[in-house]
Amino acid sequence: MVRLKFKKENEGLFIMDTTLDKEVKVIIDYIVKVQNGRLKIERLCYEIGELGKHGISLPPNMQGLTEEQVVELKLKDEWQAKCIPSGGVTQRKDDIGRRSGQAPMENMQTVLNDTVEEAKQKVSKKHFENNKVVTNEDVKDCLAILKGAVTIVYPMGLPPHDPIQAEFDDNEDLAGTQMAKEVLDLNNLSLWYCGKEMTPTEKPLSHFMGKNEKTTVIIKLTKKGHGCPAREPVVNEQEQKLMMAHAYRRQEELKKLAENEDTDYLGSAWADPSSLKQQLHGVSNIKWR
Template identity: 30%
Template structure:
């Protein structure tokens, strides 16, 4: 299986596995589905946290323990879903699938149905996020989700034609790992990937800084011998003449 690092940005990326002989059109559709599910989970977590704060003072006077237990289950479902889709899964080498993400959404849906058996108000943002009926236009989520017919995949600064095989671009080796960019169609060539990743760049900068400091220290050590008696070219002569370390005041 080819391992793709799919990036919208440095903060929005995930791993996806698929065979090299898959059509780019299918790859695009599947990574768009995962992209949309990831953003949906992010909105659910955001709106679920707000809902929990708003309803803290609204729990019933009887059966508080049961109510708290249901709310805890909802929060656990939200936290588990957030962890599943988090960009850190790339570093953990955990590939995402549509099924896993959809199951996480369903876990949230079931927990919400138990916590709010009478349903949520029609205007509640969490309800719309759960049903996928929110209107993102004009909000911070505008542009998060994509339509496969209006999206593009880029690899090595080249757009991948949908009427081609993935292997035509990344090779036939099923152990290949490649970074691809996912974006709205018509946005042009995405920025080039840095030659090294952020962590490697930090390590390199730390190494060069330490090297500079070591060179400065060694340079300072090299000049210290001029003040030593053994470094005085007249030292031996002075010893024989009895002058020694006589100083003139």
């Protein structure tokens, strides 16, 4: 079993275990599923947090409007009466005007927040640093528990225009957002190993990595045509910090030595001109109490 550690622009993504007989195109497909799934979970966790704070999303034609503008334009959100959270609502206005301001009660907010934290931990980037594998099953489990928590709090469901419902239905619109740039494109993704692009993708991993299954390798992700990514640094970040700290301490020691005068040795016992006389008289090393 070979362990693959995927990185993009020196940022650790996730780790997977596989065998060397798998084709590169199969690995690419798996990477896209897991990483895009992790990004979906991040977006859902943010939006569910907002759902707990301010309630369901307003219709697109009412978002960003003041109460006076809504009254003047005679707009009405018909979904507020349909999508009522379990246990009732508490008023909490959304300052940016994206959500209705009718938040769930505190106990229902706790259900959402606890589930969000659980999902974040399951697919956290810290697993990369801790050398822990993240699988597609972990992603599916996170989506399931998030959907379950939303269903518990909103048994009547969410409006179709709510970003959370759009994510669950795979109808999210990320056009023009920074999040869209982070999503991996299956047809525009290249894998690099030891400074070489892993093409053709129909070849197995063993064609590029050899036959040794008991190994750990770093695979770098780039868009097709962007060239070879930067190589891994010789020392990691932690080792670099230790080396810099050692160099600083050494520099301070050298400064202190440079500041010392050449006559400092005169304070030593061997440089005392009366030390022989004191020894002959037996009065050396006398201590006064």
